[in-house]
Amino acid sequence: MKGPAPIAIAVAALAAVPLVVHSNVVLNFLVVALLIALAGQGWNIIGGYGGQYSFGHAAFFGTGAYATAILQVHYGVNAWLGFAAGIAAGAAAGAIIGALAFRAGLRSSYFALVTLAFAEVLRILASVAPITGAGVGLLIKLDLRPQSLQFQSRVAFYFVILALVAVALVIAHLIERSRFGTWLIAVRENEDAAMALGVNAFRVKLAAMVVSAAITAAAGCFYAQYFLFVDSGIAYGTWISIEALLTPIIGGVGTVLGPLVGALAAKALGEGAKYVAGDAPGLDLMIYGAMLVLVIAFAPRGLVGAFNDMRQRLFGSTMKARPPLKEAAHG
Amino acid sequence: MAEPLLSVERVSHRFGGLLAVDAATLAAPPGRITGLIGPNGAGKTTLFAIISGFLKPSSGRISYAGEDVTGEPPYRLARRGMARTFQIVQPFAGLSVRHNILVGAHLRHRARAAALDVADMVGHEVGLGDWLDRPAQTLTVSGRKRLELARALATEPKLLLLDEVLAGLNPSEIRDIVPVIRAISARGVGVVMIEHVMQAVMSLSERIFVLAEGRVIAEGSPAQVAADPAVVEAYLGHGAAAKIGAGHVH
Amino acid sequence: MLSPLILVTAVLNGLMTGAVYALVALGLTLIYGVLHIINFAHGAMLSAALFAAFFAYQKFGLDPYLAVFLIAPLFFALGYALQRFVIGPSSHGDDRNMLLVTLGLAVFIENALLYAFRANTRTIDLPYGFKSIDLGFTFLAMPRVISFAAVFIVALALWLIMTLTDTGKAIRAVAKEKLGAELAGIDVAHIYAMTFGLGTACVAIAACLLIPTYYATPGAGNAFVLVAFTIVVLGGMGSVPGALIGGLVIGVVESLAGFFFGESLGQVGIFLIFIVVLLVRPRGLFGASA
Numbered sequence: 001m002k003g004p005a006p007i008a009i010a011v012a013a014l015a016a017v018p019l020v021v022h023s024n025v026v027l028n029f030l031v032v033a034l035l036i037a038l039a040g041q042g043w044n045i046i047g048g049y050g051g052q053y054s055f056g057h058a059a060f061f062g063t064g065a066y067a068t069a070i071l072q073v074h075y076g077v078n079a080w081l082g083f084a085a086g087i088a089a090g091a092a093a094g095a096i097i098g099a100l101a102f103r104a105g106l107r108s109s110y111f112a113l114v115t116l117a118f119a120e121v122l123r124i125l126a127s128v129a130p131i132t133g134a135g136v137g138l139l140i141k142l143d144l145r146p147q148s149l150q151f152q153s154r155v156a157f158y159f160v161i162l163a164l165v166a167v168a169l170v171i172a173h174l175i176e177r178s179r180f181g182t183w184l185i186a187v188r189e190n191e192d193a194a195m196a197l198g199v200n201a202f203r204v205k206l207a208a209m210v211v212s213a214a215i216t217a218a219a220g221c222f223y224a225q226y227f228l229f230v231d232s233g234i235a236y237g238t239w240i241s242i243e244a245l246l247t248p249i250i251g252g253v254g255t256v257l258g259p260l261v262g263a264l265a266a267k268a269l270g271e272g273a274k275y276v277a278g279d280a281p282g283l284d285l286m287i288y289g290a291m292l293v294l295v296i297a298f299a300p301r302g303l304v305g306a307f308n309d310m311r312q313r314l315f316g317s318t319m320k321a322r323p324p325l326k327e328a329a330h331g
Numbered sequence: 332m333a334e335p336l337l338s339v340e341r342v343s344h345r346f347g348g349l350l351a352v353d354a355a356t357l358a359a360p361p362g363r364i365t366g367l368i369g370p371n372g373a374g375k376t377t378l379f380a381i382i383s384g385f386l387k388p389s390s391g392r393i394s395y396a397g398e399d400v401t402g403e404p405p406y407r408l409a410r411r412g413m414a415r416t417f418q419i420v421q422p423f424a425g426l427s428v429r430h431n432i433l434v435g436a437h438l439r440h441r442a443r444a445a446a447l448d449v450a451d452m453v454g455h456e457v458g459l460g461d462w463l464d465r466p467a468q469t470l471t472v473s474g475r476k477r478l479e480l481a482r483a484l485a486t487e488p489k490l491l492l493l494d495e496v497l498a499g500l501n502p503s504e505i506r507d508i509v510p511v512i513r514a515i516s517a518r519g520v521g522v523v524m525i526e527h528v529m530q531a532v533m534s535l536s537e538r539i540f541v542l543a544e545g546r547v548i549a550e551g552s553p554a555q556v557a558a559d560p561a562v563v564e565a566y567l568g569h570g571a572a573a574k575i576g577a578g579h580v581h
Numbered sequence: 582m583l584s585p586l587i588l589v590t591a592v593l594n595g596l597m598t599g600a601v602y603a604l605v606a607l608g609l610t611l612i613y614g615v616l617h618i619i620n621f622a623h624g625a626m627l628s629a630a631l632f633a634a635f636f637a638y639q640k641f642g643l644d645p646y647l648a649v650f651l652i653a654p655l656f657f658a659l660g661y662a663l664q665r666f667v668i669g670p671s672s673h674g675d676d677r678n679m680l681l682v683t684l685g686l687a688v689f690i691e692n693a694l695l696y697a698f699r700a701n702t703r704t705i706d707l708p709y710g711f712k713s714i715d716l717g718f719t720f721l722a723m724p725r726v727i728s729f730a731a732v733f734i735v736a737l738a739l740w741l742i743m744t745l746t747d748t749g750k751a752i753r754a755v756a757k758e759k760l761g762a763e764l765a766g767i768d769v770a771h772i773y774a775m776t777f778g779l780g781t782a783c784v785a786i787a788a789c790l791l792i793p794t795y796y797a798t799p800g801a802g803n804a805f806v807l808v809a810f811t812i813v814v815l816g817g818m819g820s821v822p823g824a825l826i827g828g829l830v831i832g833v834v835e836s837l838a839g840f841f842f843g844e845s846l847g848q849v850g851i852f853l854i855f856i857v858v859l860l861v862r863p864r865g866l867f868g869a870s871a
Binding site: 177178179182183185186189190192193194195196197198199200201 | 383385404405406409410414415417421422423424425426430433434435437438441442443446482483485486
């Protein structure tokens with residue numbers, strides 16, 4: 001089931017939610033879940049389609065968040081421009097980190113380590129630099145007007161993040177069907193074989209990294225606008241690096257809807273646990289850690305992957321039935 | 332020989348203290364099949380890796396279609412028209428057969444529809460027509476070899492480097508794939524094949540180079556090479572040629 | 582101008598911290614050398630062990646230098662079980678999956694600690710904790726001197742295990758050539774688990790050595806383990822001498838950098854070294870090719 005239909009259905013369903021649900025608690029939950037989904041959609045481009053597992057996507061989330069916050073707070077730049085600048089800054093960070101890591105030929109564990117290290121360096125720098133507010137952080141001035149990308153109503157925020165998620169879904173869909181995407185997946189499956197077929201692996205991975213970083217940075221920018229407060233632990237903390245990789249893995253790496261499904265599922269489970277066992281710190285991340293292990297152990301292709309497998313088993317293969325083996329009579 | 336398509340001139344490669352390839356020189360004309368044989372460990376695959384850009388030679392020159400391509404990376408060589416298969420088959424495991432070939436087809440065709448058409452065509456050409464929708468990892472060894480071939484062919488190469496494409500195939504599978512290779516050559520694609528399956532490579536190749544201990548020790552037509560005592564020695568050991576000549580058959 | 586004696590003190594302190602870093606790195610490099618994975622759960626295990634050492638003293642009055650003889654075997658068993666029954670089976674043999682599983686475990690353990698014990702720092706006050714050795718120009722805290730010595734004893738013990746015991750030889754065999762070892766009849770899953778257990782035991786010992794002068798919080802292990810990663814990469818993945826020497830070097834570098842540039846920037850310095858080594862020479866100073 002390829003094609004844009006699933007995306008349209010998912011987005012339409014989500015868009016209809018505020019029509020039936022008016023609870024601020026539920027809306028807030030959904031906004032945060034979609035925010036995480038967006039960050040995950042970014043990770044999915046380089047991690048899912050590209051097969052390069054970054055453990056430091058916080059570097060891009062935080063750069064987006066800080067860029068837009070700093071521009072607004074210190075330079076009075078318009079919030080929308082700041083948002084765009086944040087995405088650009090995130091993309092630039094992706095280009096730098098990607099170029100360094102891929103030029104050095106880093107793969108697998110080493111790539112995970114170096115991305116983790118970059119995120120940590122940024123976190124420490126942000127915790128002491130004056131421009132980021134050092135230990136105190138940055139507060140964006142409350143100004144509930146659309147011009148400042150802030151809204152009185154939570155529903156407006158909801159539609160903004162939903163729009164961003166929808167755009168990211170379309171980007172993933174387009175990548176899947178493009179030559180770039182085919183090459184990216186080939187590099188993931190076997191880089192040497194891909195190169196022998198004319199794929200410039202470095203350029204393909206770098207491009208994927210830039211797109212990935214830009215999308216995750218957008219999530220960071222949105223965070224800044226929604227919560228109006230950014231500090232080094234929020235921007236560059238391991239929490240977002242983990243959630244950004246967790247949601248695609250749970251939902252299904254390398255699929256268009258995976259990060260969205262994963263984010264909704266993970267967040268729902270986390271909230272459910274807090275409801276049952278009380279809102280103590282650490283509970284939701286505990287669940288996420290356990291989920292990560294369980295998904296890898298029992299459903300490595302994630303929820304979407306498992307769903308596709310089940311569909312194949314119940315309704316027959318999307319692939320043609322196996323023909324009787326013929327000797328190749330023709331040359 | 333008219334202007335060779337591929338020209339390898341005194342290429343050497345050093346691994347630490349070991350000279351894996353020693354001033355190897357060979358040439359392959361366009362549209363013909365050239366064989367590269369030699370005992371195990373002779374350096375054939377290393378030479379291929381150098382020619383196809385996966386290794387840089389310590390010295391020497393590689394020319395393709397008259398241009399010096401020494402040290403160019405694999406993807407650039409592929410774009411020039413040089414394609415290779417791998418000795419240990421490397422399918423894109425998570426993809427279908429068609430999508431595997433698609434990767435190669437995309438080199439010359441940016442649009443997915445056009446590339447898919449090429450992939451289908453090439454898939455049929457190598458005999459995988461009925462398997463196109465199946466996952467690549469469900470293919471048998473013979474199927475995987477054909478897939479390697481198909482992927483490389485989809486890049487519309489002028490020179491095809493085949494690294495032991497017949498290895499692991501049973502005689503009837505070999506019988507079936509040889510005409511495919513011949514047809515590729517008949518289309519005007521130059522082929523250089525590393526092979527251990529003697530009968531096949533002798534019957535397919537017009538010219539053969541023999542590599543032993545990194546050096547080219549013989550070259551010529553299959554008949555010339557088979558009769559060359561140095562070649563016999565390389566395969567069967569020192570003094571074997573004399574023994575065989577003296578009638579001591581083992 | 583700075584008194585050279587102050588510098589010497591910084592260096593000595595760096596060496597003592599570095600020794601503990603080296604022990605943590607030793608566990609990590611051992612696991613990498615045999616299983617060829619980076620154990621992202623290493624830091625969380627250190628945090629857990631710190632809590633164990635803390636509670637051993639607080640609830641049972643057990644001196645950490647005694648508690649180590651209980652905690653180390655306990656964590657050895659824990660590490661063994663984790664590798665044998667969780668990490669190994671979940672990963673289905675894929676390296677990238679192992680990365681994720683150890684990461685998942687790290688997140689789970691660290692947050693379980695957070696959930697159970699909250700984030701406030703727990704410290705213990707040993708009666709002789711403030712004793713120090715008087716070198717004339719400076720004082721060295723007694724517990725840290727003990728750690729320094731202990732690390733070398735542990736390294737020696739590890740070396741003896743590796744060279745003299747059957748298990749040790751099996752471990753070295755699997756590290757060198759897994760398939761061959763398997764064919765020779767070695768139970769690779771068991772050896773992997775033994776190695777993981779040993780690596781975790783190293784971390785447990787480090788925790789007991791640390792608790793007199795350090796603190797237990799859910800995130801404590803992380804700070805150490807990122808430095809341990811740096812050491813392992815610098816010294817070479819899988820190289821035991823690399824881990825030891827690297828640990829001491831990094832300890833001194835961190836001490837001096839912190840001295841001149843302040844603690845945070847000192848940490849940044851370590852990570853920058855880490856990044857540079859990864860980019861320029863991933864196999865480190867003593868390691869085999871990646």
